[in-house]
Amino acid sequence: MIAASEAEVSFCIEEFQLQNKEFLELFKDICPYNVKSEREVLCIVSPADVKGQIGVAGKIFTSIAESKVSVEMYSQNASEVAQLIVVHSDEAKKAIRNLHMKLVELRV
Numbered sequence: 001m002i003a004a005s006e007a008e009v010s011f012c013i014e015e016f017q018l019q020n021k022e023f024l025e026l027f028k029d030i031c032p033y034n035v036k037s038e039r040e041v042l043c044i045v046s047p048a049d050v051k052g053q054i055g056v057a058g059k060i061f062t063s064i065a066e067s068k069v070s071v072e073m074y075s076q077n078a079s080e081v082a083q084l085i086v087v088h089s090d091e092a093k094k095a096i097r098n099l100h101m102k103l104v105e106l107r108v
Helices: 015-019 021-032 054-067 089-105
Strands: 002-005 009-011 041-043 073-077 082-086
Touching: 002 073, 009 015, 015 021, 054 082, 054 089, 082 089
Parallel strands: none
Antiparallel strands: 002 009, 041 082, 073 082
């Protein structure tokens, strides 16, 4: 997962990669970096007919906000079918439960 802005590039890697000293040294030579652990990537996969529908990301963010969970990173693939969200590991199950209830069970 990668998200970029004008001033920052954020990406997710598996935690075991942080033990690879050569990997980290390469980044140190390129730019400063900050590592956050204990995070989960939630992937919401929608039906193909969701492409172009207005408000899909809004429904996802509303559901997560109602769970009192903070989104730390967000990315959407070009097909608009997959929405990727990073949350703290302690809050992942709570977010998933509410997402499932609001977007699957109720078909909102």
